Amino acid sequence: MTELTGGSALPQERRVVTAIPGPKSLELQARRTATVAGGVGSVLPVFTTRAGGGVIEDVDGNSLIDFGSGIAVTSVGASAEAVVRRASAQLANFTHTCFMVTPYEGYVEVCEQLAELTPGDHAKKSALFNSGAEAVENAVKIARSYTKRQAVVVFDHGYHGRTNLTMALTAKNMPYKHGFGPFAPEVYRVPVAYGYRWPTGAENCGPEAAAQAIDQITKQVGAENVAAIIIEPVLGEGGFIEPAKGFLPRIAEFAKDNGIVFVADEIQSGFCRTGQWFACEDEGVVPDLITTAKGIAGGMPLAAVTGRAEIMDSAHAGGLGGTYGGNPVACAAALGAIETMRELDLNAKAKRIEEVMKGRLTAMQEKFPVIGDIRGRGAMIAIELVKDPETKAPAPEAAGALAKACHAEGLLVLTCGTYGNVLRFLPPLVIGEDLLNEGLDIIEAAFARL
Structure with missing residues (x-):
């Protein structure tokens, strides 16, 4: 059976002709x-x-x-027609100028799409990068710039990347952190609402875990010292943990009440993966900043930080960027991926x-x-x-x-x-x-x- 599934002309069938690997x-x-x-x-x-x-x-x-999608990257398929068409056309025009030198429309178009698709009807702006870890690092930079605070709060079982700062944010030692320290300072870890393993049962987990996390932040860090709280709305590498109901809204409310930037790390869970454009929409949570990568561009390296305009604009000109961030071919691929997500x-x-x-x-x-x-x-x-x-x-x-x-x-x-x-x-x-x-x-x- 051959289907044009997601634009792919490959026969859509399993075929094992040698030992695997052959x-x-x-x-x-x-x-x-x-x-x-x-x-x-x-x-x-x-x-x-x-x-x-x-x-x-x-x-x-x-x-x-x-059943892997390159770790949730090729959500639209690994050779989606719109991604290939748009990226190929851009490739023929130019591969790079560096947006920080001479800009181009594709970068702006991706930021416009992100402003439209991400939760909340407030004014939003974005900055584009290459990888999820870069997006998370830049979200921390932006939050620190905006709040003039330093501490960052993350959660048990969380995964945020492999750079020095994001290793500090990541919970799991092996293979991500082992032997690679010392890590970036001012990172604090608190409990997450892991219903299956919560001592008093899943039905109590949401409010109890939120109360514990807030108590630890208040006593051990001081809410007034916290720049950002970062959480995956569905924890990926930690085991696809859905925080028990009520947990995310309570943590977001605590952040708002204390002037803390609430960051949703939607790198694995974003772009239709959970049946919504973004997983935080499930409980109506509107983050201040949202980090995206993986599914955004159909397999091309692209990532973004999107958030409230006043927060995003707090970093000084030249403070955000990178040589390849928002590469024109990757931007074209992202527009093709989003087109596919909408059309299908x-x-x-x-x-x-x-x-x-x-x-x-x-x-x-x-x-x-x-x-x-x-x-x-x-x-x-x-x-x-x-x-x-x-x-x-x-x-x-x-x-x-x-x-x-x-x-x-x-x-x-x-x-x-x-x-x-x-x-x-x-x-x-x-x-x-x-x-x-x-x-x-x-x-x-x-x-x-x-």
């Missing part, structure tokens, strides 16, 4: 080992030749079902993916007690694996074994979680429902074997 991938892996730094890992060392819709094709002719109503597609996945996974949970929790929204779904449903002891070995079994059958899945025991599913929003169900069949068969 001989050509193994040959390339040997070359890679000789020349690529060992600290750069890969989930699955199959070397890609083409990708699009819901599949990835490798050098050996295998076609894998994609990818928010509705994400909600349908959630309906299919949660239905199938809930049925699996009844058969396989290793599945402790099913959570997430839209096409950002995860299962937490445990050794015992009563004690909830994490089962990272099971997560690793399941991922390996799925990979061998031609299904790309990713793991995550503070305890390494979460399987996360991030299919492209343009994936066909037959491929989605075939991927879930593979997962179910892997559980049965485990």
